[in-house]
Amino acid sequence: MSERARTPYILLGLLCxxxxxxxxxxxxxxxxxxxxxxxxxxxxxxxxKDLHARGLVSMSASAAGGRDRKVYTITDDGRAALFRWLAEPPQPSVVRSELLLKVFLASLGGVDDLRPHLEAAVRAANAQITHLTAVRAAVDAEPATEHQRRCWLLTVDLGLRSAEATRAWAERALSEGT
Amino acid sequence: MSERARTPYILLGLLCxxxxxxxxxxxxxxxxxxxxxxxxxxxxxxxxKDLHARGLVSMSASAAGGRDRKVYTITDDGRAALFRWLAEPPQPSVVRSELLLKVFLASLGGVDDLRPHLEAAVRAANAQITHLTAVRAAVDAEPATEHQRRCWLLTVDLGLRSAEATRAWAERALSEGT
DNA sequence: TTTGGCATGTAATCCGTTACATGATTAG
DNA sequence: CTAATCATGTAACGGATTACATGCCAAA
Known part of the structure; x- marks a missing residue:
């Protein structure tokens, strides 16, 4: 398993x-x-498939009723690999904002080109806030432990804070006439 | 020039x-x-090299003093391509936060595994805030128009807001004992 | 003299998306 | 009957990083 791949771990985590x-x-x-x-x-x-080849998950195929179905179960090795990864410091996420790039380069041309982009950003942030608010409400209905719900809510919370920060920023930029 | 590539445009933008x-x-x-x-x-x-082959930039090589040096200048075609791209709606940035993934999956294991990650996040946010504050101060010293500085400051501003949101989030998560 | 900055490039690798290809089941 | 959902996969492509390879110039 390559060093940088993170797809394996989200899969192992959910299969836990x-x-x-x-x-x-x-x-x-x-x-x-x-x-x-x-x-x-x-x-x-x-x-x-790779996880299975490495013995980190086991697989039971059932062509029940003609419909293919492969159920994957995490193994002890898989659990061990997951926990090793979880303990490692998370790699900083690579941010690459096309919006900010266009904002930065807007100094070259007409100011009016920027308005639609900022307005779209406000709309996107609002949609995200609506969505995450619904998710937050739905978490309580999940069959999970209190601890699980708290971890999940933590991720929703940062999403909300980020979306709100973006919305406030875009609205201020618009009101200032860019 | 492929549809999804954005590297060409940051180059064209700066060469403007x-x-x-x-x-x-x-x-x-x-x-x-x-x-x-x-x-x-x-x-x-x-x-x-590709931009040059497409005539969006011109190039003048000078092996002055033995040191290679290729100075690129934007062409009219390049400027046109840039402005076409700037007018298009920015693609939403793909977020993939390894920190949040580990926070989410922390529900599986010991709570203590999460603390160092959150503390590192606070440190990273603080460093980012320090850095961006310095950048903000430095923008005024740049030889640029007022409009250019304003666009630039706008990008710095969102960076600061995001970093502050992340810091507040991580600190609260830590104080709540996760 | 040696370190760090200036300067250009290629090759290998890779993570990841998009498009393609196929087919069963279920609800309306 | 037909559309949506369940279900699994491959192939092509692509943007991007990392490592590698090279060499001059200036300052300490």
Whole structure:
């Protein structure tokens, strides 16, 4: 398993809760950590295959009713690998904001070019706030321990703070006439 | 020029101000937009070559004193391509926070594993705030128009707000005992 | 003289997305 | 019947990083 790949760990982490298919893993990722993490099937399935080859997950295929279904279960080795990774300091995320790049370069041209971008940013931030507020409400309904819910809410909370910061920033920029 | 590549535009944008070498472009990127954008030489030099092949920049090589030096200047075509791109709605940035992933998965294991990560996040946010405060002070010393400075400060401002939001979040998480 | 800054580039690798390809089941 | 959901995968491509390779100039 390569050093920099992180897809394996989100999969191992979710499989720690319960065995799942690749399809279900994808849905769970979107539902729980979708606001700060995403995977594609093109990445997910090969990683699952690799994890299985390395013995970090076990797999039970059932072509029940003709529909393919491969349920993956985490192994002790998988759990050990996950916890080793969790203890390592997280790599700082690479930020690359196309919005800020266009804001920076807006000094070159007409100011009016910037307004639609900022207005879109406000709309996006509002949508994100709406979404995360709904997620926050939904967390309580989840069948999980108090501790699990608190960790999850923590991630939602930073998402909300970031979205609110972005909204406030964009609104101020708009009101100042850029 | 491929649809998704954005490296060409940061280069064209900076070359709009003044002709530069690849080496100088890299330094300028770090100094001005380093807090939300970064490039590597491995990406920069080939892109410059490509831009030249497409006539979006012109190049004058001078082996003055034995030291290689290729100064790139933006062309009218380059300026046109840049402004077309600037008018397009910015693509939302892909966020993938390893910190939040570990926070989310911390529900699985010991709470103590999370503390060092959060403390590191506070330190990183503080360092970022110190850095951006210095940048903000330095912008005034730059030889640029008022409008240019305002656009630049706008990007610094969002960086500061984000860093402050992250710091407040991490400190609260720590004080709540996770 | 040696370190650090200036200066340019290539090769290997890789993580990841998008598009493609296929098919069963279920609800309306 | 048909659309949405469940379900699994491959191939092509691509942007980007890292490591490698080279060499001059100036200052300490």
């Amino acid at each position: 809760h319960e065995p799942m298919t690749g399809y279900e893993l994808n849905a769970t990722i979107q539902r729980t950590v979708g606001h700060f993490w995403q995977e594609s099937f093109g990445q997910l399935y090969p990683t699952l | 101000h003044e002709p530069m070498t690849g080496y100088e472009l890299n330094a300028t990127i770090q100094r001005t937009v380093g807090h939300f954008w970064q490039e590597s030489f491995g990406q920069l030099y080939p892109t410059l």
